[in-house]
Amino acid sequence: MTEVITDPTPPILHGPSDKEKKYDRQLRLWAASGQQALEDAHILLLNSGSGAVGVETLKNLVLPGIGQFTIADAGVVTEADLGVNFFLDEDSLGNSRAECCVKLLQELNPDVKGHWLPLQETLTVQKVLKNDAKYTLIIYTYPIEETDLDFVQEYSIKHKVPVISVHSSGFYSYFRTYLPGNFPIVDTHPDSTATTDLRLLTPWEELSKFSSELTGDIDNLSAHEHGHLPYLVILLHFLEKWKAEHRSLPSTYKEKTAFRSLVTAGARTDNPEGGEENFDEAAAAVLKTISAPTLSSSVKAVFDYEPNELEAKSNFWIIASAVKQFYEKHKQLPLPGSVPDMKAQSTVYVRLQNIYKKKARQDVAEVLSTVRAHPGGKDVDETEVESFCKNAAFIKLIHGSEANPESIKTLTKSEAENDANAEMTMMPLSLLPIYLSLHATSHMSTASSSDILATIDQVYPDASTTPRYVEISQEVARAKGGELHNISALTGGMVAQEVIKIITKQYIPIDNTCIFDGITSRTQVLRI
Amino acid sequence: MSQPLMVSATIPGPSPAMASRWQYLDNVRRHTGPFTDPDMFDTSEAAVAQIEKMKILVIGAGGLGCEILKNLALSGFKQIHVIDMDTIDVSNLNRQFLFRQSDVGKSKAECAAKFVEKRVKGVSITPHNCKIQDKDEDFYMQFTLVICGLDSIEARRWINSTLVDLVDEENQDSLKPLIDGGTEGFKGQSRVIYPTITSCIECQLDMHAPRAAVPLCTLATIPRQPEHCIEWAHIMAWEQEKPFPKLDNDDPEHITWLYKKALARAQEFNIPGVTYSLTQGVVKNIIPAIASTNAIIAASCCNEAFKIATNTNPSLGAQENYMMYSGNDSIYTYTFKHEKKDDCPVCGNLARGLDVDPNLTLQEFIDSLAARPEAQLKKPSIRAQKTLYMQSPESLRLQTAPNLDKKIGDLVSNGDEIGVTDPSLGRVDFKYKLRFTSDFVSKDKLTTNGDAN
Secondary structure, eight states: OOOOOOOSSOOTTTOSOHHHHHTHHHHHHHHHHHHHHHHTOEEEEEEOTTOHHHHHHHHHHHTTTOSEEEEEEOOBOOHHHHTTOTTOOGGGTTSBHHHHHHHHHHTTOTTOEEEEEEOBTTBOHHHHHTTOTTOSEEEEESSOOHHHHHHHHHHHHHHTOOEEEEEEEBTEEEEEEEOSSOEEESBOOOOGGGOOOOOTTSOOHHHHHHHHHHHTTGGGSOHHHHHTSOHHHHHHHHHHHHHHHHSSOOOSHHHHHHHHHHHHHTSOOOSTTSSOHHHHHHHHHHHHHSSOOOOOHHHHHHHHOOOOHHHHTSHHHHHHHHHHHHHHHHSSOOOOOOOOOOSOOHHHHHHHHHHHHHHHHHHHHHHHHHHHHSTTOTTOOHHHHHHHHHTGGGOEEEOOOOOOHHHHHHHHHHHHHHHHTHHHHTOOOOSHHHHHHHHTTSSOTTOOHHHHHHHHHTTOTTGGGOHHHHHHHHHHHHHTTOBOHHHHHHHHHHHHHHHHHHHHTBSBOOSSEEEEETTTTEEEEEOO | OOOOOOSSTTSOOOOTTTSOTTHHHHHHHSSOOTTSOTTTOOOSHHHHHHHHHOEEEEEOOSHHHHHHHHHHHTTTOOEEEEEOOOBOOGGGTTTOTTOOGGGTTSBHHHHHHHHHHHHSTTOEEEEEOSOGGGSOHHHHHTOSEEEEEOSOHHHHHHHHHHHHHHOBTTBGGGOOOEEEEEEETTEEEEEEEOTTTSOOTTTTGGGGOOOOOOOHHHHHHOOOSHHHHHHIIIIIIHHHHOSSSSOOTTOHHHHHHHHHHHHHHHHHTTOOOOOHHHHHHHHHTOOOOOHHHHHHHHHHHHHHHHHHHHOSSOOSSSSOOEEEEEOSBSOEEEEEOOOOOTTOTTTOSSOEEEEEOTTSBHHHHHHHHHHOTTTOOSSOEEESSSEEEOOSSHHHHHHHGGGGGSBHHHHOOTTOEEEEEOGGGOSOOEEEEEEESSOOOOHHHHHHHHHHO
16 A cells, blocks of 8 residues: 555545545545655664663654564663553563564554664674665664764764654653754745735725726615625735725724724625625734735744755755845735635635636746756655645744854853743743753663752753752652653654654654653753 | 663563553552642552443544543443444444454444454453433443543533433532543544533533534525535425435435535536535534544543542533633634533523524424524423423324414513523433513504404
8 A cells, every 4th residue: 555645536436445435534634645655665773771762753754654663772672661651562572672662653554664673792883884774764762872972963964864862760850952054944834824925905906996997886885795795805905995095005903993883884784694794804904914925933043044055956055045035026925815705705705816816826927937947946846845835824844953162051050040031921831851851861861869969960060959959859769760650651642743744744843852751741852 | 660671682671470450540540649638549459440340431433432432442431332323334344443344234333342452451341332311210220430532512412411310419429521532624622521610511501502503595595615506405405306306415325416416506506516525524414533633632531530639630510611722723722611500501590591483483493593603402391481492292292383474472481591402411400491582562462452453
């Protein structure tokens, strides 16, 4: 079952394929393109410690049909493993943990291929990673030896492979994503309510013409016609009226509420309902749609970024630069072209839709011609440009992580300052002490509370005397590096979501560390 | 007790025989932590063994339920019951990891119970292949706590009102903490409820408002969206043509019929976007679901259950009681205290205010109750000082049916309290206090006056 499904409409009477049936609930989230990316991926898990969190992560990737996975693990299954890892059974005792987990994980999905590598003196992490570019993404768990960490980093840089490190112990966990270089996302899946862009303040000629055609004689329209004017036509009509009177468009909150009253007053009330639904819709849409679209900070960040020579050759940056030119010329982004549902007659609504679609296609054509003029733009697919233009207001760039030992000191300080004001600001306490305490046990999971504090003191000298740091280090020491299944299952769920987001290049991954506190049931994402 | 460090074979771990199976749990069960409540936490052998005697009820053996059963078994619980009336469908296999292709068509509760019992030695899981409404008070009374992994608001409201009803102030054991999880796509929530003491599912009902229904006239005369064409095929064309005796949402032939009808209608109105997949989604009201989100929410529920059962750390409940999770844009959680409502129709002392136009007929009022976020009652029976309408038994329904055409203002007065019952939501009365939103002049009275003249 590896065929690519390209046609979203299955032949009538045959219904969906077996694969579409099995994956129906997830295809509704990431579509066939996302599924294909998952099926092309190969995940490597470097497993260690009590060993559950990485395996729980893999479970959540095997089920939706990741192509392949490999577990490298030196562990031999012990009694303690059976108390925390669901993908082992009584028969596993004394055998390679990598092998046993792969076998029981593989049962979950016959479409997925699993491999195991029992680490030992003759098969080290260094050997596993040597010159072999077959992995799409690497997950490693703590504790890990420092030398092995270096090999992972080297592989990540050399093959441009994302890495996620995961640490789960007792009631706490964190995971950190390392993206090789910058990571741009087009298909960010914004909330549908956020995507409405009707350009009511800057209508183009065809839209204005259509609107005045419908409302030119608004007072003499029949009750049916008046009650079915689409709300965006109503708003355009009253904007014209407002402009004639005020010589400007409503811009302040006060003006907008006054404008809203003007719209509401336009409804006919001499009917059994005592009002008109479409005018209600129009009034409700005033504050949301009567405002000049501003460039979001994430789009600004994309426009301001100067890609390096290699990056500049990628389709994303070629299209981004064309869209930027478009924006500089027109002072607005390409039109996304979709029209939300509104009370209207079918034919009128469809005409309205087509006016927006036509404009969107014109904008795409303009961006496409800029792209084509670019030396590297000959082969850029039109659908890629289309999808970029449609999502232009929501594109996102996540910067790759670079090691900067100073930044953690700055962060620790600013988080401590926030905590000092937490009671006043009603903000929850920072979870950074959890990260630092767990991180202090990266290579030695049974460290004592004072060992942990001594390590943290190197970046935050006040740690040993700050009650919160002391308590959290004690809680970390209490677990002795042992995982609790619930915390690892929860963390494995979050890590799997991140892997899916990175591999499908859909939705927005974390930047770059997520810390979980299983005592207060909260997460915090920090760039560390 | 030291842990095996299994980074590479060069670091030796302790021999397997020395390590006990539950050593990681014991790290927290047998050692006090900085946040444990000293009045509640006890590291004695007897206290640690307590968890094995607790009976836990899991409602739902689907996406969340499979995860919950696994998590409970690996948290030290030994006596677990699971209740689910569903059978396994092929579209479950992308996340309900206790089921295989060969299990399709079998009972979810039975398959799930069997699998976890086999995998985790010493745990007992009792399946109940039935509806939650089939079980009586005595059944629910035996459990220490209840965890829900459901996709229906109705079932949640039923168990919620049943557990509220179960509370007897004289009997401490009658208070069953209810832990509830729910997911949609990359998002979800988990919450802990102490019935009658903290905010309950009914208090929180407006957080899960139903999707606004499309007016029938839009479907019938002015469709604009592909969904309108599908709903038209589903509600109108099917009723008119009855191509099969009864619509079965799981029968591909039936869905194909609806798809073709919807497609033809869409073409007639030039509406793009009707697909088989969308047809199925609209007709079955499909909510996207993935393994990873279920893992997060189920584990959050079980983490709270474990903390409640062991006191190893403070749990959600008395203070903060609700965690919202979203993984769409980075990761975001919001954990807060949802306040109990005095006018909660299930656990409050006061009747909830309900705005109503007295000029509506009782039938129109009843229809509107289904869509209102604070009510969401689909088959209500209504009582004021006298019975206004009863859905069953049939004799009472017939007797009260004439009231359906009467105006609200003719049946009750402004400020009157009404009791609403809906058997699918449990035995309790939902109490509402009516507030008229406009003046009401009875036509009957006008006629009477006219007659007098």
